[in-house]
Amino acid sequence: MDFTLSPDFVATREAVERLMVEVAQPAAKIAEREGRFPREAVARLGEAGVFGAAFPESVGGSAQGFQAVGLISETVSRLEPGFGYCMNLQGMTCPLTIFNWGREDQIRRFVPDLIRGRRIGMFALTEPGGGSDPAGNMRTTAKKRGDRYVLNGSKMFITFSDECDAGLLFAKTDPSLGAGGVTAFILEPKTMKGYRADPISMSGLSRAFRSCAVFLDDVEVPEENRLGEEGEGFKISMTALEYGRLTVSARLLGLAQACLDAASAYARERVIRGQPIGRTQSVQQLIADTTVNVEAARLLVRRLGWTMDKGEAAGREAAQAKYFASFAARHAADAAAEIFGGYALADEYPVRKFTGYIDMLNMGEGAPAVQRTLIAEDTLGYKDANRHAPRRRTSL
Ligand SMILES: Cc1cc2nc3c(=O)[nH]c(=O)nc-3n(C[C@H](O)[C@H](O)[C@H](O)COP(=O)(O)OP(=O)(O)OC[C@H]3O[C@@H](n4cnc5c(N)ncnc54)[C@H](O)[C@@H]3O)c2cc1C
Structure with missing residues (x-):
């Protein structure tokens, strides 16, 4: 090793x-x-x-x-x-x-x-009815008309949907079914009539990298833009979330490290009662706990990437990495807020900004409760988290 x-x-x-x-x-x-x-x-x-x-x-x-x-x-x-x-x-x-x-x-x-960043993407799965059960709550429909599908419905919290040139969107081609009725489409919103994305105002998050509510009013999508077969959409979305859990875990890890770096620098500089606050036991305990959480999260994220590189199923590793990186980042943000005192609230310092992104990533690609359920069911032997073979193309 x-x-x-x-x-x-x-x-x-x-x-x-x-x-x-x-x-x-x-x-x-x-x-x-x-x-x-x-x-x-x-x-x-x-x-x-x-x-x-x-x-x-x-x-x-x-x-x-x-x-x-x-x-x-x-x-x-x-x-x-x-x-x-x-x-x-x-x-x-x-x-x-x-x-x-x-x-x-x-x-x-x-x-x-x-x-290459020449066209902007999106991944539009979540709907207003709830993101934790995307198939069960999906109301967006795609009706086949000749060589096109006509999409109607709405999506919620879709990042980059107001900038998107080519992105994925999931809709039900058979609303009478649950997961089996979902189909994936590649949308090109700039050239498709009936598509609207309204930015959602969210305090603590960026004004430049926006998430929006998306409205689809008779949006026509050519059949050639269907991804996979009709009814395969839910399976496609779940594999995508597994890839996404790698980036989301790693992003949470990066933010946890950023909180630790900022809090350590501040603790060394801030002098109270004649000594840097980094010399006090309570601040050292916060720094120690954060350091170990960050290192443990890093090992879980590396193990996830390593498992995926071997071409193996990684649902278990993804759930554990996402769950723990979320915990580590939230802890790091709380510790940083305590160490910065009142200055944690000042825009001049980065703590509020980091906290906003951590809160967002905590929910993205499956909330902690969803990860915990996956982990517990796997450990208890009810449902093997790695039961699905990964879908990975290695060349073209
Ligand atoms: C800034 C931002 C950007 C986003 N970007 C995207 C995007 O680009 N594309 C996209 O598709 N989605 C995106 N999302 C949506 C995100 O994935 C959802 O917010 C997330 O899946 C949770 O869905 P929800 O907010 O509807 O919460 P809900 O599903 O309503 O859940 C609310 C709470 O109930 C808990 N809960 C739900 N079910 C259970 C259960 N069975 N057992 C125990 N607890 C449960 C959850 O853990 C959560 O804490 C984004 C969200 C945000 C905030």
């Missing part, structure tokens, strides 16, 4: 750190001030290969694999968490699902542009 990062991985992490400092951080500042999505910066990161680690070179990826995806996602989120959304939507849930389930023409048409 070897826990050291390979020289290649160290070089990748350093390259991503440089891009975050030189491209992403200045772009995020301007984007936030202007409330404008930083398209140019997303494209620059895409061109530099930040979103392509899970893809072969034949579609523009770097073929570094899932451990690299985890490391890059952690680094991006630690240094500029808004761009962390792109790790999912430009690098995993949207393009990887098209790559693994799509026909060759669909892959060639959509995947290279998504991972």
Whole structure:
């Protein structure tokens, strides 16, 4: 067993750190001030290969694999968490699902542009009726009319849906069925009439990287944009969430590390009663607990990437990594808030910003209660969390 990062991985992490400092951080500042999505910066990161680690070179990826995806996602989120959304939507849930389930023409048409950041993706599953049971609560319908489907309904909290050029959306082709009635579609909202995305105002989250309510009013989608077969959509969405749990866990880990870094620096600088607060026992206990949680979360995230790189089912590893990274990040945010005192609330310091992103990621790709159920049912022997063979294409 070897826990050291390979020289290649160290070089990748350093390259991503440089891009975050030189491209992403200045772009995020301007984007936030202007409330404008930083398209140019997303494209620059895409061109530099930040979103392509899970893809072969034949579609523009770097073929570094899932451990690299985890490391890059952690680094991006630690240094500029808004761009962390792109790790999912430009690098995993949207393009990887098209790559693994799509026909060759669909892959060639959509995947290279998504991972290069030239087109913006989305993954539209959640509906107003509740995200924890997406198939049971799905009311959006797709009715076949000639060589097209006509979509009606609404989605909730869909990130990048107001910027999306090509993204995934799930709808029921047979509303009389539950999971078996769901079908996946590749939507191209900019050229499809009847599509509307209204940003949801969420305090503590970005004005530039937005999540929206989506309304579909007789949106016509050509049959060639159906992903997989009719009725396969739920299975497709569940494999996508497993890929997404890698990036979401790694993003939570990056944020936990960012909280720890900020809190440690502040504890060393802040002098009360003649000594830095880092010298007090209560602050040291917070720092110690956070350090161990961060390291444990990192090991679970690495194990998840490693299992996925072996081509094995990773539902168990994904649920455990997501659940624990969520816990570690929330703990790190609470500890940072305590160490910063009143300054945790000041916009000049990053604690509130980190906390907003952590709260969001805590719910994304399955809330903690959902992960706990998966983990407990697996441990108790009721339902093997790794019962589904993974759907992964390795070349094209
Ligand atoms: C900022 C943001 C961005 C998002 N981006 C996207 C996106 O791009 N695409 C997308 O499809 N979705 C997105 N989501 C939606 C996200 O995945 C959902 O919020 C999440 O799945 C939870 O769904 P819900 O909010 O409807 O909560 P609900 O499903 O209503 O759950 C509420 C609470 O009840 C608990 N609960 C539910 N069922 C059970 C159970 N069986 N046992 C115990 N407890 C239970 C949950 O754990 C949760 O704590 C986003 C959400 C946010 C906040």
